[in-house]
Amino acid sequence: MTKKLSAKDLDTFRNSLTRAQALLSGDMSQLQQELLNSDSGFETRPGDTSDGYFQEFNLELLERDGDTLREINEALARIEQGNYGLCENCQQLILKERLKAVPYARYCIDCQRKAERDLI
Ligand SMILES: [Zn+2]
Numbered sequence: 001m002t003k004k005l006s007a008k009d010l011d012t013f014r015n016s017l018t019r020a021q022a023l024l025s026g027d028m029s030q031l032q033q034e035l036l037n038s039d040s041g042f043e044t045r046p047g048d049t050s051d052g053y054f055q056e057f058n059l060e061l062l063e064r065d066g067d068t069l070r071e072i073n074e075a076l077a078r079i080e081q082g083n084y085g086l087c088e089n090c091q092q093l094i095l096k097e098r099l100k101a102v103p104y105a106r107y108c109i110d111c112q113r114k115a116e117r118d119l120i
Helices: 007-024 028-037 050-056 066-081 096-101 109-116
Strands: none
Touching: 007 066
16 A cells, blocks of 8 residues: 655655755755756656645745754655655655655654654
């Protein structure tokens, strides 16, 4: 039922995270440079759905603080390490719907609830 994230999914989440990272560090100009210069990962293909994903990721909910930025940096590191999308507690795949809403989520919903009650 739970499908592993595809390379395209990972690209999409990496894209969202990179944009959120740039927004949080208040550095949109650098992001635009990256978009212009990069020839991998950031190409803007007509009909690409990544913007759709990105819109679901509600930036209004982002807290402009170091904690969120750190979570985003760690999520990007997990993409590089190949363990992005796995719950850090139970090692189960985090639902894609959850990652769309919170791309830097480190726990599945069950474990997140436990974490909020300090049970982990
Ligand atoms: Zn879990």
